[in-house]
């Protein structure tokens with residue numbers, strides 16, 4: 001006899017819901033009213049995000065000495 005059924009967790013309809021942060025937050029930048037997504041955990045909008053990397057097409061650009 002073969003055991004075809006795997007024992008384990010049942011599939012329930014409610015899997016983990018996406019994490020939500022507080023609703024209707026806006027950018028922390030002074031004077032900026034850009035709404036942030038509730039799924040976005042950043043505190044700044046895209047234009048005020050502290051770390052901005054230019055598009056490098058996947059290359060690592062070395063600083064030339």
Ligand SMILES: [Zn+2]
Pocket residue numbers: 027028029032033034044045046047048
């Ligand atoms: Zn902003």
